[in-house]
Amino acid sequence: MILKKVTTINFRNLVKQDINLNKNTNIFIGDNAQGKTNILESIYFLALTKSYRTNDANLIRKDETFTKVKGEVRDNGIFKSLSVEIKDSIKKAKINNNDVNKISDYITNLNVILVSPEDINILQGTPADRRNFLNIELSQLSKNYIKKYNEFNKILKIRNNYLKMLYNSSNPDRRYLDSLTENLIEREIDIYQERKRFIDLINSNVSKIYEDIMRIKNFRIEYETNVDFDNFETEHLKERLKKKYNASLNKEIENGMTLYGPHRDELRFLFNDDDIKIYGSQGQQKVAIIALKLSEIKIFKDLTGSNPIILLDDIFSDLDLKTRNKLIDFIPDDIQVIITSNDTKGINRKFLDTAKIFKVVKGNIVEKVGNNNAK
Numbered sequence: 001m002i003l004k005k006v007t008t009i010n011f012r013n014l015v016k017q018d019i020n021l022n023k024n025t026n027i028f029i030g031d032n033a034q035g036k037t038n039i040l041e042s043i044y045f046l047a048l049t050k051s052y053r054t055n056d057a058n059l060i061r062k063d064e065t066f067t068k069v070k071g072e073v074r075d076n077g078i079f080k081s082l083s084v085e086i087k088d089s090i091k092k093a094k095i096n097n098n099d100v101n102k103i104s105d106y107i108t109n110l111n112v113i114l115v116s117p118e119d120i121n122i123l124q125g126t127p128a129d130r131r132n133f134l135n136i137e138l139s140q141l142s143k144n145y146i147k148k149y150n151e152f153n154k155i156l157k158i159r160n161n162y163l164k165m166l167y168n169s170s171n172p173d174r175r176y177l178d179s180l181t182e183n184l185i186e187r188e189i190d191i192y193q194e195r196k197r198f199i200d201l202i203n204s205n206v207s208k209i210y211e212d213i214m215r216i217k218n219f220r221i222e223y224e225t226n227v228d229f230d231n232f233e234t235e236h237l238k239e240r241l242k243k244k245y246n247a248s249l250n251k252e253i254e255n256g257m258t259l260y261g262p263h264r265d266e267l268r269f270l271f272n273d274d275d276i277k278i279y280g281s282q283g284q285q286k287v288a289i290i291a292l293k294l295s296e297i298k299i300f301k302d303l304t305g306s307n308p309i310i311l312l313d314d315i316f317s318d319l320d321l322k323t324r325n326k327l328i329d330f331i332p333d334d335i336q337v338i339i340t341s342n343d344t345k346g347i348n349r350k351f352l353d354t355a356k357i358f359k360v361v362k363g364n365i366v367e368k369v370g371n372n373n374a375k
Helices: 034-047 117-124 126-139 142-168 174-214 234-247 251-257 282-304 321-328
Strands: 003-009 015-018 025-029 066-073 078-087 090-095 098-102 112-115 219-224 266-271 309-313 339-340 355-361 364-367
Touching: 003 034, 003 174, 015 090, 015 355, 015 364, 034 066, 034 078, 034 112, 034 126, 034 339, 078 112, 112 282, 117 126, 126 142, 126 174, 126 282, 142 251, 174 219, 174 234, 174 282, 174 321, 219 282, 234 251, 251 339, 266 282, 282 321
Parallel strands: 025 339, 025 355, 112 309, 309 339
Antiparallel strands: 003 015, 003 066, 066 078, 078 090, 090 098, 219 266, 355 364
16 A cells, blocks of 8 residues: 555645655654644544544644645555545545545545554553554454444443433333343444454564564563453353343443443553563553554554555654664565654664655645655
């Protein structure tokens, strides 16, 4: 998968830009607060229809009424144009100039793996941050996942409201609740299975990456549910979930909410059975997250048949030369990489030799002549 061109209109501080990218490496350099990260954010927005940094309203350039990002993508010889627009608080996505009615039908057309300083929140942040990571990555990999997850959230909201009603009812009717629970379980099974498969695939790659970089063995990610399962087979999941909801009925009515399910999942980052969030140094934690993201490259290629696009947001300045070089070794040569940095000094020759370099100043992007070796 290659992003050949991206056009931004009123996106953040960027003036209207038409950026032609090469198939190898693209480097955007400039001082802080000039708009480098906004370029990566616009590509992320084009792929996932949302920002990883802020809400939709803040994406619109000051004193403007709308924002739009367009892109031209080549995927296994097939060309397609994508666009996402926000106007009057309404978001519209298009594929080949045709409106897409559901965002869930749009996502997966441009797959990106972002590595940014904010990623440390996956490890240091709340369980919701870790679930959000799972949801974003799996939404790019599986149309079934995003469909089931959206359905799950709708049913969960209805079930929670009905549990509140039951608490205030003198004669509660369980039949409707049982129907909601049955429909909830049906979606939960898919979510559990897809999350478990994804984490298993991550663990098949991430330990080697982390060991090669940090010389620490047995790094892994543990998927924790708040319902005890012996396995993730469909019938077993269904049986355990039914028992848990039946046994917890009074407790859930008293609390007015669904207390068990994938909306309470957690991830733990471990090396040698120690929680890296507690026992790991800042450097060990940072590399753990980068290793996590790099381990996804093979997963995306295996499951979709195409390489994802790698977005590296100013990650080189905080890493020593040895660590940088080891990380870069895990990025395939045939993958498109888009990098932001203050300058090119800390960027590995592997990237520079095939790079198209752009200078960013106050939201304006200028291609640097004489530094473009790959087209």
